[in-house]
Amino acid sequence: MGTPLIELTNVIKNFGPVDVLKGVNFTVEEGKVTALVGDNGAGKSTLIKGLSGVQPFDGGKVMFRGEEVNVRSPRQASAMGIEVVYQDLALCENLDIVQNMFLGREEKFGGTLDEAAMEFAAQKALQSLSVRTVKSVRQKVSSLSGGQRQTVAIARSVLRNAKMVILDEPTAALGVAQTEQVLNLVRRLADNGIAVLIISHNLADVFEVADNVSVLYLGQMVAHLKVKNTNRDEVVAYITGSKSMTGVA
Amino acid sequence: MSAPTPISTGHEGTVRDQFRSYIQRVRGGDMGSLPAILALVVLAALFASLSPYFLTTGNIANLFVQASELTVLACALVFVLLLAEIDLSAGVTAGSGMAVFQVLFGVLGWNWIVALLLALAAGAVIGAVIGFFVSRIGVPSFVVTLGLFLGLQGFMLLLLGDGGIYRLEQPELKAIMNSNMPVWAGWAMLAIAVFGSFGLGLSDRMRRTKVGLPTRPFIMLIFKVAAIAILGGLVVLLLSVNRGQALLAIEGVPIVIPIVLIILVVGTFVLDRTVFGRYIYAVGGNPEAARRAGIKVAQIRLYAFIICSTLAVVSGLLHASRIGSIESTAGRTIVLEGVAAAVVGGVSLFGGRGRLAYAAVGALVISIIDNGLGLIGLPAGANFLITGGVLVAAATIDALSRRRSGVSIMRT
Numbered sequence: 001m002g003t004p005l006i007e008l009t010n011v012i013k014n015f016g017p018v019d020v021l022k023g024v025n026f027t028v029e030e031g032k033v034t035a036l037v038g039d040n041g042a043g044k045s046t047l048i049k050g051l052s053g054v055q056p057f058d059g060g061k062v063m064f065r066g067e068e069v070n071v072r073s074p075r076q077a078s079a080m081g082i083e084v085v086y087q088d089l090a091l092c093e094n095l096d097i098v099q100n101m102f103l104g105r106e107e108k109f110g111g112t113l114d115e116a117a118m119e120f121a122a123q124k125a126l127q128s129l130s131v132r133t134v135k136s137v138r139q140k141v142s143s144l145s146g147g148q149r150q151t152v153a154i155a156r157s158v159l160r161n162a163k164m165v166i167l168d169e170p171t172a173a174l175g176v177a178q179t180e181q182v183l184n185l186v187r188r189l190a191d192n193g194i195a196v197l198i199i200s201h202n203l204a205d206v207f208e209v210a211d212n213v214s215v216l217y218l219g220q221m222v223a224h225l226k227v228k229n230t231n232r233d234e235v236v237a238y239i240t241g242s243k244s245m246t247g248v249a
Numbered sequence: 250m251s252a253p254t255p256i257s258t259g260h261e262g263t264v265r266d267q268f269r270s271y272i273q274r275v276r277g278g279d280m281g282s283l284p285a286i287l288a289l290v291v292l293a294a295l296f297a298s299l300s301p302y303f304l305t306t307g308n309i310a311n312l313f314v315q316a317s318e319l320t321v322l323a324c325a326l327v328f329v330l331l332l333a334e335i336d337l338s339a340g341v342t343a344g345s346g347m348a349v350f351q352v353l354f355g356v357l358g359w360n361w362i363v364a365l366l367l368a369l370a371a372g373a374v375i376g377a378v379i380g381f382f383v384s385r386i387g388v389p390s391f392v393v394t395l396g397l398f399l400g401l402q403g404f405m406l407l408l409l410g411d412g413g414i415y416r417l418e419q420p421e422l423k424a425i426m427n428s429n430m431p432v433w434a435g436w437a438m439l440a441i442a443v444f445g446s447f448g449l450g451l452s453d454r455m456r457r458t459k460v461g462l463p464t465r466p467f468i469m470l471i472f473k474v475a476a477i478a479i480l481g482g483l484v485v486l487l488l489s490v491n492r493g494q495a496l497l498a499i500e501g502v503p504i505v506i507p508i509v510l511i512i513l514v515v516g517t518f519v520l521d522r523t524v525f526g527r528y529i530y531a532v533g534g535n536p537e538a539a540r541r542a543g544i545k546v547a548q549i550r551l552y553a554f555i556i557c558s559t560l561a562v563v564s565g566l567l568h569a570s571r572i573g574s575i576e577s578t579a580g581r582t583i584v585l586e587g588v589a590a591a592v593v594g595g596v597s598l599f600g601g602r603g604r605l606a607y608a609a610v611g612a613l614v615i616s617i618i619d620n621g622l623g624l625i626g627l628p629a630g631a632n633f634l635i636t637g638g639v640l641v642a643a644a645t646i647d648a649l650s651r652r653r654s655g656v657s658i659m660r661t
Contacts, residue, residue, distance in 0.1 A: 092534035094601035104542030138259035
């Protein structure tokens, strides 16, 4: 299997007296979709905030491609190739798709914006993900549907040469057809060699798109399962705490 | 893995396809200054039928000169309106800048160019103060600039004395609003505009072709340049005719017109083609998204207020030049007309939408109402009522088009 892209060992995070992560072990592999599931308050958000540098971990070891790293800020995480697509997407609706995809990293040509190069790169990034749902890369984001916006937000991370993309509830607000489109996109992201970490409450989505599923229960990682070797009932049992596994690697 | 047909860039297709997609955008609520342009045409036709003087070359020249002051102020305000902020003190900032000029030039006897540059710097300082309170401390711009609106009136009174009115003597400055360029200079200005826009259009096309992107039909560029040539040519032609009495010829484009055009072109260039401009739109559209993209939101806000206040002083200079004096009470009411002009022209009060050209169109609408109603001899009360009505109508169109494009629903 080789070394995983990210390997967490005994990671700890507490907020004052409250231990939110109590020694979590966790791995994410390149080219695979890893689902992180768990009930509310299990520590999923805290885990991704630690990975993305928003709220650094208090203890434990983070290995990135076999080397120990200490992620202290979102900028640093981004420089390493870790991109997060948050639930609220953070797009500017008055700007078009190209402008949003390059926001904060505009390409310049003689001191001015190089619209042509950005347009071309955005077009290629969307094509590499086989996106067919958007009509024009110069459409304003305000005219896009929820699924299309999600697509733009995900494609933006591809444009930034992400090695790992963390998706926070990417299908939470979407209808059936749009959920399908976004899940296909997630799959293609992994097929392109990117490590995808998807946080979801929707087990149907998890079973459709993920290769591995890890379950958090009250700040501890209680299970790492291969999706093809498990079933819904088992995952639910881990999430609710009615089943637990010891000695998880 | 790649899709068989590339995603469109909006540049494909025939002229007809382009026209159709434009209509679609307009129907989707992206109207720009279309309503204002329609209003301009309707008002011009109305006043032309009501007053025989309206379409005389003298009045047309007058109209442009009257509108120039408001255009510059409205352009200044666009920079802060794009951030969904407001500057109620822009008018008195203009007055304060000129008060500073009067003290340095009139009282202390400094060189007028130095005094003028320091007056502009005073504007920049006022903008920096507003920007500091808004972006670093988080006081709403409405309140900060309302405070400055009062405070700067006091500042002007202290500098110039109660009821102080000083004549603006410097001939170069008086000439801006009261003199005209030679006729040939007007045509040269038009030639620069036509060749400039053609050259810019060509270089954009070449860049796209080089990268491998489709370009719009070439004929569209020709149309655009031809429109500039014909409309601009008409205006220059009208202004080149002698509009004075038999003995004293008054002809040529007023000096203020190229000044306003340069402000419009440079400002539009900054907003459309530089990273700073892009960030202004981004911060105005969604500050949180801008922050997460690594944009220094507070810094962008600060710069926008500095630009606004500095440009406001330019409009103050135009005002002083037109009336020929510097007053301690200048600029109290014009700021509301400036905001009205921007909004009427299609700049959104909700931030993130608008261009300098819209503000210029809006300023023309407000000025044409003022000018036309004066000519047909309606009382001043009617002027205020109609201008106010137009503003409310424009703000309504803004709110409705936002609802149509779905922005207001998404932003909670």
